[in-house]
Amino acid sequence: MPDLRPRRSVLYMPGANARALEKAKGLDADTLILDLEDSVTPDAKADGRAQVCAAVASGDYGRREVTIRVNGLDTEWFAEDVRAAAAAGPDAVVVPKVDSAAQVVRIEEALVAAGAPAHTAIWAMVETPLAMLRTFEIASASDRLAVLVLGTNDLAKELHAEHVPGRGPLLAALSMALLGARAAGKVILDGVYNDVRDLDGFAEECTQARQFGFDGKTLIHPGQLEPCNSIFAPSEEEIAQARKVIDAFDEAKATGRGVATVDGRMIENLHVDNARRVLAVAAAIEDR
Incomplete structure (x- = not known):
């Protein structure tokens, strides 16, 4: 059975925004992803990295699970991100655009070389057609890999698919990702919902994700926390x-x-x- 630690609501927080990192301490999220990738511009990467790692090392987030999303393997920032994250010791390092078992091995090797503590897990983001076809291979590549995270925006882009209610164009990919994660005995999180004002649509998508079997959902706004926590919890x-x-x-x-x-x-x-x-x-x- 996959790890039953609650991951109903997994909220991205911009790593270069000190106010957001401070606000996150009081939010009712099961897990935080302090982001060094999409939300941080190239000229702010170093400052964002230092800020995020200091936040993680502070221990000020209580019992929340706190993770760091680093920049991808093929970027100039990956190596330094991993070294800094290893020193901070988050619950996990979240790595975008993981397409193969070989990449998981490289991530694990980088964490070990950087001296990351044993409790720092790998979360692999699967967000391409190739990753969908290899979800079991990716999920079973390492015991240190604990969670798969769907990147539905990037996946839709690469599929040339439209974002529509019910997510018909993505249903096959959602099913394949779930099959791979469950076959490997790993946790899997659904992707984000883009319209933060549409809480009815968000609730419908959370319900769909729970019915499919996802363990929780990644979020982009604190306003999405309450309905997400409610829907993914047993009534x-x-x-x-x-x-x-x-x-x-x-x-x-x-x-x-x-x-x-x-x-x-x-x-x-x-x-x-x-x-x-x-x-x-x-x-x-x-x-x-």
Whole structure:
């Protein structure tokens, strides 16, 4: 089973913006991605790097999971980003545009060479057609790789696809990424929703992502946190139903039966496993 640490809401914060980094300390995000890539201009890379790494090393973000998105492997900033991140010791280093297992190995080697602590995981962003075709290869390339992050904007661009309600043009890619992540036993996060004013559309996309099986969603605005946290958390009704399923199955086993019936539906091991996962996720959220 993938790591059940709550990652319902994973918020990008611009690494060169000191006010944003300070504001992030009070936001109800499960995870923060302090960004050194897209949100930081080339002439601000060095200052952004120093600011982000100081923020991570400060320990001021409490129990939130804090990660650093470095610049890509093929950029002039990657090596220094990794060295600085390794010294800061975030929960993970997020690397954009990972297309192969060989790149994952290179990332891991760079982290090891830089002396990154063992707790600093790799999060690989998969955002190209080639990455979609290789998600299992990428996800299983290293035990240090913990999470796949979908980059749906870049993927849509490379597919020449339109952004439309329901994401029809991307559904095949979403499914392939999920298959690869789950086959490798890794966590997978959905991409961002671009219109920060459209909370109804955002909620619909969160619901779709949860129904697909994503563990959470990456966000670009604090206003998206509350609906995302709510949608990706088990509801009170789901928790009560899970307990009902487990109790009924335990009672059936105690009387020598291998199946039980709950609300007219047959319950067997797979339903119990699902119910236990619901309770484990709810407990992890409560404990965060």
